[in-house]
Amino acid sequence: xxxxxxxxxxxxxxxxxxxxxxxxxxxxxxxxxxxxxxxxxxxxxxxxxxxxxxxxxxxxxxxxxxxxxxxxxxxxxxxxxxxxxxxxxxxxxxxxxxxxxxxxxxxxxxxxxxxxxxxxxxxxxxxxxxxxxxxxxxxxxxxxxxxxxxxxxxxxxxxxxxxxxxxxxxxxxxxxxxxxxxxxxxxxxxxxxxxxxxxxxxxxxxxxxxxxxxxxxxxxxxxxxxxxxxxxxxxxxxxxxxxxxxxxxxxxxxxxxxxxxxxxxxxxxxxxxxxxxxxxxxxxxxxxxxxxxxxxxxxxxxxxxxxxxxxxxxxxxxxxxxxxxxxxxxxxxxxxxxxxxxxxxxxxxxx
Amino acid sequence: xxxxxxxxxxxxxxxxxxxxxxxxxxxxxxxxxxxxxxxxxxxxxxxxxxxxxxxxxxxxxxxxxxxxxxxxxxxxxxxxxxxxxxxxxxxxxxxxxxxxxxxxxxxxxxxxxxxxxxxxxxxxxxxxxxxxxxxxxxxxxxxxxxxxxxxxxxxxxxxxxxxxxxxxxxxxxxxxxxxxxxxxxxxxxxxxxxxxxxxxxxxxxxxxxxxxxxxxxxxxxxxxxxxxxxxxxxxxxxxxxxxxxxxxxxxxxxxxxxxxxxxxxxxxxxxxxxxxxxxxxxxxxxxxxxxxxxxxxxxxxxxxxxxxxxxxxxxxxxxxxxxxxxxxxxxxxxxxxxxxxxxxxxxxxxxxxxxxxxxxxxxxxxxxxxxxxxxxxxxxxxxxxxxxxxxxxxxxxxxxxxxxxxxxxxxxxxxxxxxxxxxxxxxxxxxxxxxxxxxxxxxxxxxxxxxxxxxxxxxxxxxxxxxxxxxxxxxxxxxxxxxxxxxxxxxxxxxxxxxxxxxxxxxxxxxxxxxxxxxxxxxxxxx
Ligand code: SF4
Ligand code: SF4
Ligand code: SF4
Ligand code: FES
Numbered sequence: 001x002x003x004x005x006x007x008x009x010x011x012x013x014x015x016x017x018x019x020x021x022x023x024x025x026x027x028x029x030x031x032x033x034x035x036x037x038x039x040x041x042x043x044x045x046x047x048x049x050x051x052x053x054x055x056x057x058x059x060x061x062x063x064x065x066x067x068x069x070x071x072x073x074x075x076x077x078x079x080x081x082x083x084x085x086x087x088x089x090x091x092x093x094x095x096x097x098x099x100x101x102x103x104x105x106x107x108x109x110x111x112x113x114x115x116x117x118x119x120x121x122x123x124x125x126x127x128x129x130x131x132x133x134x135x136x137x138x139x140x141x142x143x144x145x146x147x148x149x150x151x152x153x154x155x156x157x158x159x160x161x162x163x164x165x166x167x168x169x170x171x172x173x174x175x176x177x178x179x180x181x182x183x184x185x186x187x188x189x190x191x192x193x194x195x196x197x198x199x200x201x202x203x204x205x206x207x208x209x210x211x212x213x214x215x216x217x218x219x220x221x222x223x224x225x226x227x228x229x230x231x232x233x234x235x236x237x238x239x240x241x242x243x244x245x246x247x248x249x250x251x252x253x254x255x256x257x258x259x260x261x262x263x264x265x266x267x268x269x270x271x272x273x274x275x276x277x278x279x280x281x282x283x284x285x286x287x288x289x290x291x292x293x294x295x296x297x298x299x300x301x302x303x304x305x306x307x308x309x310x311x312x313x314x315x316x317x318x319x320x321x322x323x324x325x326x327x328x329x330x331x332x333x334x335x336x337x338x339x340x341x342x343x344x345x346x347x348x349x350x351x
Numbered sequence: 352x353x354x355x356x357x358x359x360x361x362x363x364x365x366x367x368x369x370x371x372x373x374x375x376x377x378x379x380x381x382x383x384x385x386x387x388x389x390x391x392x393x394x395x396x397x398x399x400x401x402x403x404x405x406x407x408x409x410x411x412x413x414x415x416x417x418x419x420x421x422x423x424x425x426x427x428x429x430x431x432x433x434x435x436x437x438x439x440x441x442x443x444x445x446x447x448x449x450x451x452x453x454x455x456x457x458x459x460x461x462x463x464x465x466x467x468x469x470x471x472x473x474x475x476x477x478x479x480x481x482x483x484x485x486x487x488x489x490x491x492x493x494x495x496x497x498x499x500x501x502x503x504x505x506x507x508x509x510x511x512x513x514x515x516x517x518x519x520x521x522x523x524x525x526x527x528x529x530x531x532x533x534x535x536x537x538x539x540x541x542x543x544x545x546x547x548x549x550x551x552x553x554x555x556x557x558x559x560x561x562x563x564x565x566x567x568x569x570x571x572x573x574x575x576x577x578x579x580x581x582x583x584x585x586x587x588x589x590x591x592x593x594x595x596x597x598x599x600x601x602x603x604x605x606x607x608x609x610x611x612x613x614x615x616x617x618x619x620x621x622x623x624x625x626x627x628x629x630x631x632x633x634x635x636x637x638x639x640x641x642x643x644x645x646x647x648x649x650x651x652x653x654x655x656x657x658x659x660x661x662x663x664x665x666x667x668x669x670x671x672x673x674x675x676x677x678x679x680x681x682x683x684x685x686x687x688x689x690x691x692x693x694x695x696x697x698x699x700x701x702x703x704x705x706x707x708x709x710x711x712x713x714x715x716x717x718x719x720x721x722x723x724x725x726x727x728x729x730x731x732x733x734x735x736x737x738x739x740x741x742x743x744x745x746x747x748x749x750x751x752x753x754x755x756x757x758x759x760x761x762x763x764x765x766x767x768x769x770x771x772x773x774x775x776x777x778x779x780x781x782x783x784x785x786x787x788x789x790x791x792x793x794x795x796x797x798x799x800x801x802x803x804x805x806x807x808x809x810x811x812x813x814x815x816x817x818x819x820x821x822x823x824x825x826x827x828x829x830x831x832x833x834x835x836x837x838x839x840x841x842x843x844x845x846x847x848x849x850x851x852x853x854x855x856x857x858x859x860x861x862x863x864x865x866x867x868x869x870x871x872x873x874x875x876x877x878x
Contacts, residue, residue: 160381225644227531229655230656275629279670326651343555347842
């Protein structure tokens with residue numbers, strides 16, 4: 001179907017909301033509670049637009065696109081209302097962007113930038129909520145929370161861990177873990193879904209803090225090295241230090257839709273660990289010494305050849321790995337079969 | 352898995368048996384929980400431990416460890432008795448004699464008999480049979496809780512029996528779905544890292560296959576099936592196996608009856624270990640070769656739903672570490688084999704030429720979404736659901752499987768069932784996961800036990816307990832939980848300082864050679 005957005009004819013799909021159609025066509029409308037995965041909440045009212053034939057402002061995340069609909073996202077009335085919402089969010093939180101980990105990755109910043117808000121019109125001085133640093137992997141700063149509800153929806157509806165909810169009332173409404181426990185004392189399993197979906201710096205991956213600005217990092221797509229689900233990952237890499245500093249679930253990952261578990265999201269320390277093996281080692285008199293590749297390969301080949309000669313090829317066993325790639329499993333069994341002439345190759349699928 | 356992960360949305364009922372899904376496969380668990388919350392799926396959980404998934408279940412049945420066949424036979428008995436089986440599917444797609452044999456066998460498994468063996472109340476078994484038997488599309492998920500038994504193959508066959516009986520094979524949202532425990536177990540099997548077959552399960556003993564591979568590789572090949580790992584360790588123990596080349600595995604933590612394994616390894620004349628850390632096993636090696644991690648390389652993994660996905664190099668490898676395939680190439684060329692791969696993609700191209708199920712794939716086609724094998728041609732869309740319309744072998748075979756008790760069951764001296772497995776925050780032998788300090792703070796070694804057993808012992812949470820079996824003993828911390836039934840204890844196997852596999856029984860399934868990690872007999876003492 002076709003709809004008009006800001007005077008341009010655009011394609012929209014059956015079942016798409018006005019916001020989704022606009023975003024799909026490259027038209028930005030501020031939106032802070034809506035996220036593809038958790039759907040529309042109609043909570044933040046940042047996404048208001050004018051639609052011909054409908055009275056007043058409409059939240060574009062909750063109105064379905066209809067053939068011939070005429071939408072204006074940038075009338076003065078719409079922009080004013082959007083500005084008011086964003087302004088209020090900035091006023092009621094401690095959004096000191098300079099030091100915020102989310103800087104450059106923050107949807108509230110994006111909205112403020114788009115609307116040309118340099119600083120909030122009022123600033124409350126009394127915002128001083130305790131920061132919850134108890135959990136191993138997620139840093140919780142309620143001073144930055146805009147009560148969009150995404151984390152609540154994601155924890156309950158997406159990963160279904162049922163930990164986060166809104167607690168308290170009125171002005172002091174805030175997110176709580178279980179019955180208002182510290183995150184570490186709650187039933188949270190540290191999957192990090194809430195941190196990935198939080199539009200601002202209220203929920204942050206603790207281990208990434210201070211490790212580099214998002215725009216300085218390369219994003220590389222990979223697959224989780226742990227269990228067999230095969231969750232798609234985005235690795236954020238600091239080229240200067242050659243380190244992975246953050247991992248996100250790929251939102252278009254076919255098996256995971258952006259979800260990860262604690263291991264896939266936070267279990268990357270082993271990659272850059274100081275104990276990694278860096279050179280071949282040869283044992284002499286019960287002690288390892290560093291060796292060159294030439295030495296090591298020479299020794300491996302001469303030993304295997306001698307043993308094969310003396311006891312026959314079936315006296316050699318090769319154990320392959322369920323943690324290396326297909327290509328490397330292939331070359332290993334090919335080596336064993338063509339080089340050692342035995343079918344003694346297995347891996348630990350059984351264990 | 353015969354079916355795909357997104358297909359979870361299409362099931363009406365699912366059975367989880369022998370899988371602590373939210374610990375072992377958390378993202379699949381999330382998808383199952385989503386479907387339950389959205390009301391499209393009703394869940395049945397069958398497990399000795401009252402796992403987290405049981406909280407989302409319509410019916411939860413707690414059976415004794417190792418009694419899976421009895422429970423599944425009992426369910427099938429009731430389904431047939433009540434006429435809930437899928438007659439059309441059975442008529443069209445199952446060998447009639449095999450169905451008759453199954454029917455005769457399961458007829459013995461009355462609810463009362465099953466209750467006696469498994470401890471599952473008759474009424475509960477009947478409720479399960481009704482819910483599952485009447486479902487339009489039923490799925491079944493399992494992991495090592497089904498396979499790591501001396502009756503592992505029997506257990507697996509029983510799950511297939513049930514799914515054929517209910518006509519759940521070849522249906523989106525149905526299927527028999529083993530959840531693979533490691534990122535590329537599926538791929539390691541597909542790539543022929545198995546003693547009996549080349550890639551895509553082409554048997555080494557079949558003459559036509561041997562000739563094809565000899566022509567393809569240009570080398571004479573042996574048609575004699577090789578040794579499985581478990582048998583190879585026995586042979587090393589006896590002095591018959593002389594040398595091991597181990598890549599990326601740590602059998603000194605992961606294998607059953609560690610004392611036996613250690614002996615076997617000490618007996619070797621030569622041991623090469625290729626890995627990323629100096630693991631417990633690598634410390635025993637004569638030569639250690641430094642390899643790279645997933646983040647340092649290009650290539651592919653095949654996940655539990657047979658989806659082949661790409662990984663891309665993110666960081667540089669440390670020091671002189673090399674990719675596993677580069678090391679293989681060095682060895683091969685020293686042996687005079689003249690290999691010439693320049694990158695992972697070169698190897699993948701070769702794989703597609705000798706692997707029918709991968710033949711239609713290329714790095715470009717895999718893109719961001721991957722492809723499910725079989726994908727035989729360049730225009731084939733891949734196969735998310737296996738066995739639609741027909742089994743690859745023609746008619747499906749059912750198997751009459753009698754219940755057999757585990758190799759070791761509790762007795763006067765060792766009165767408690769011991770079962771082992773994984774926990775969420777750690778992985779396998781810990782080589783990777785234990786390098787993240789936060790994981791270690793969240794999850795250290797422990798023995799999970801019931802409130803009753805803890806009271807009888809007089810131990811409190813976090814206090815030291817000695818767990819002993821006929822093979823050895825460990826001392827570890829008590830983790831007391833309502834989720835464990837009385838008389839059963841659970842030890843995670845990730846920890847070198849309290850290795851569960853000192854305790855486990857190396858009795859094997861006679862066909863699959865899988866050790867019985869999931870059941871043995873132990874005693875608990877205050878330490
Ligand atoms: S980390 Fe996961 S489980 Fe914990 S609160 Fe966030 S979404 Fe919920
Ligand atoms: S913590 Fe983040 S996601 Fe949750 S309500 Fe606050 S701003 Fe939204
Ligand atoms: S993120 Fe978790 S569930 Fe996903 S593949 Fe990794 S270990 Fe498995
Ligand atoms: S995005 Fe529409 S109300 Fe929040």
